Amino acid sequence: MTYGKLFAALADPTRRAIFERLAAREQSVAELARALPVSQPAISQHLKVLKEARLVRDAASGARRIYSIDPDGLWPLRQWLDRFWGDQLASFKVAAEREED
Amino acid sequence: MTYGKLFAALADPTRRAIFERLAAREQSVAELARALPVSQPAISQHLKVLKEARLVRDAASGARRIYSIDPDGLWPLRQWLDRFWGDQLASFKVAAEREED
DNA sequence: GACATTGATAAGTCATTGCTTACAATAAGC
DNA sequence: GCTTATTGTAAGCAATGACTTATCAATGTC
Numbered sequence: 001m002t003y004g005k006l007f008a009a010l011a012d013p014t015r016r017a018i019f020e021r022l023a024a025r026e027q028s029v030a031e032l033a034r035a036l037p038v039s040q041p042a043i044s045q046h047l048k049v050l051k052e053a054r055l056v057r058d059a060a061s062g063a064r065r066i067y068s069i070d071p072d073g074l075w076p077l078r079q080w081l082d083r084f085w086g087d088q089l090a091s092f093k094v095a096a097e098r099e100e101d
Numbered sequence: 102m103t104y105g106k107l108f109a110a111l112a113d114p115t116r117r118a119i120f121e122r123l124a125a126r127e128q129s130v131a132e133l134a135r136a137l138p139v140s141q142p143a144i145s146q147h148l149k150v151l152k153e154a155r156l157v158r159d160a161a162s163g164a165r166r167i168y169s170i171d172p173d174g175l176w177p178l179r180q181w182l183d184r185f186w187g188d189q190l191a192s193f194k195v196a197a198e199r200e201e202d
Numbered sequence: 203g204a205c206a207t208t209g210a211t212a213a214g215t216c217a218t219t220g221c222t223t224a225c226a227a228t229a230a231g232c
Numbered sequence: 233g234c235t236t237a238t239t240g241t242a243a244g245c246a247a248t249g250a251c252t253t254a255t256c257a258a259t260g261t262c
Contacts, residue, residue: 003111003114004114008109011108011112012105012220013104013105016104029238029239029240038221038222039221039222039223040239041223041239041241043239044239044240045219045241062229062238063228063229063230063238063239065240074182074185077178078186081175081179084124084170113249129209130208130209130210131207139250140251140252140253141209141210142209142210142252142253143250143252144209145209146210146249148209164207164209164260165259166209
């Protein structure tokens with residue numbers, strides 16, 4: 001479920017572009033909208049998805065809203081990845097975490 | 102593009118379940134279909150997506166088709182992840198390396 | 203050869219998604 | 233105060249996605 005939102009958030013190319021821009025430096029919605037070939041509402045909707053996946057954060061700054069990447073956002077992804085990184089060693093890890101879906 | 106297929110493949114919970122089962126041990130389509138609460142065609146369709154994302158492989162074995170994890174399948178995911186691991190997340194890496202001493 | 207098992211594909215359905223334009227609310231600058 | 237800039241949300245739409253049942257080709261078994 002959490003993994004689902006995480007992977008789904010990163011599946012969209014526009015959303016990955018947003019994330020990568022924010023990784024370079026934090027910026028406002030309008031700034032992202034100017035840089036990417038979609039409308040401002042599309043950016044807001046993408047940011048909402050990224051925020052629900054805990055990949056980005058936002059902070060008010062006057063009329064603007066500054067978005068930045070959540071430092072801990074990629075940690076679950078790395079955890080998931082590490083479960084399969086040890087080849088055959090991953091077998092028991094998989095069995096151990098089969099509870100959650 | 103490639104990343105899109107990769108993330109999209111892992112976004113679906115049924116597909117992750119298939120991948121995790123194959124990580125534990127290779128098995129046939131029918132075996133997956135018996136274990137998971139979806140029909141056999143659904144399994145085949147999911148396997149097609151996973152295969153196009155280079156996450157699984159298949160080999161003929163008589164009338165059956167044995168699917169297994171592609172050993173290199175998760176490498177692009179790790180590459181993508183590592184692009185953002187050195188920035189704001191450097192503290193984790195430092196902590197992990199210090200722990201290995 | 204007859205029959206069952208396996209697995210891919212076709213066709214259809216229903217929900218979700220990514221986008222648009224339109225609009226409302228808030229803050230800034232004159 | 234009035235206008236301009238910024239942002240979120242609503243509504244609508246075309247495309248995609250995840251499933252189903254039906255079907256067919258290929259293999260295994262008696």
